[in-house]
Amino acid sequence: METLGNLTSFVRAAEALNFSEAARRLGISAAAVSKNVARLESNLGTRLFHRSTRRLTLTEAGERLYAEVADSLDNIQAAIARTDEARQVPAGRLRVSLSPSFGMTHVLPLLADFKQRYPEVVPDWHFENRRVDLVAEGFDAAISGAVELVPGVVARELFKLHLVAVASPAFLKANPTPRGPDDLADLDGIVVRSTHSGRLRSWTLQHRDGTTCNVSLRPSVIMNDPEAICRCAVMGLGVTLAPVDCAYSWLQRGELVRLLPDWHVDLGAVVVYYSGQKLLPSKTRVFIDFLVEYCQRELAPRFRAV
Structure with missing residues (x-):
């Protein structure tokens, strides 16, 4: 046998x-x-x-x-x-990788509620802008956008990842308001540098009717972090294409204004990814279920650009 x-x-x-x-x-x-x-x-x-x-x-x-x-x-x-x-209480160290901007703003505030439900779980969270190798680096889960899954890894969607054009009210007072995507290239631009390739990013904007337009901003400021480009935009340093989840609080307070409301960049989804094995530790399973339920209920409707 x-x-x-x-x-x-x-x-x-x-x-x-x-x-x-x-x-x-x-x-x-x-x-x-x-x-x-x-x-x-x-x-x-x-x-x-x-x-x-x-x-x-x-x-x-x-x-x-x-x-x-x-x-x-x-x-x-x-x-x-x-x-x-069925007889185990979720317990042990929970190693999770997540970006500083999204993690600090949207995940960290959930920690008190999560700890109240699962007091024996010890969060060991790493705030960093990179995609990790779950197995090689010993992570239980990671949160990222536009992940290319490898064999043995699965993902669950948290919310759609959309970019929108934004600028500060002060910048718009001193500069013409763009009427279409092509007008963005005539303004000072806050450009993001890819942390993976090191190149300046250009984007394909999509209209709600399905029309697309390629856009490259004129670099006036270059940053490699989405939180940083939003802060530069708030300071009136130019226009930028920012993730809705990063820009949301400034848009709500009126410190940023959305431009070209019929246009956005679709980058897929922000996901939590983890080992595809069926024998997930209970600490990992309850964290993923907790996070997905919250994000799909609260964040997904809030962060859609259309």
């Missing part, structure tokens, strides 16, 4: 076609994964993988076994997890 550990090592190795990657997903050593697979092969009397110094591939028997047990194994593990979690 095969142990669950042997079958789990085989399935994860078959998914990754790499013992080291399977080991990272399982939290054990590559040697342990290899040993478990070898024991399974010995017990079954057949080879499940073709091994070479460069690659790992499934044999015909391995492909057949994987097709027959993969879904069943996930279901068994999920059932064990649900049974175990």
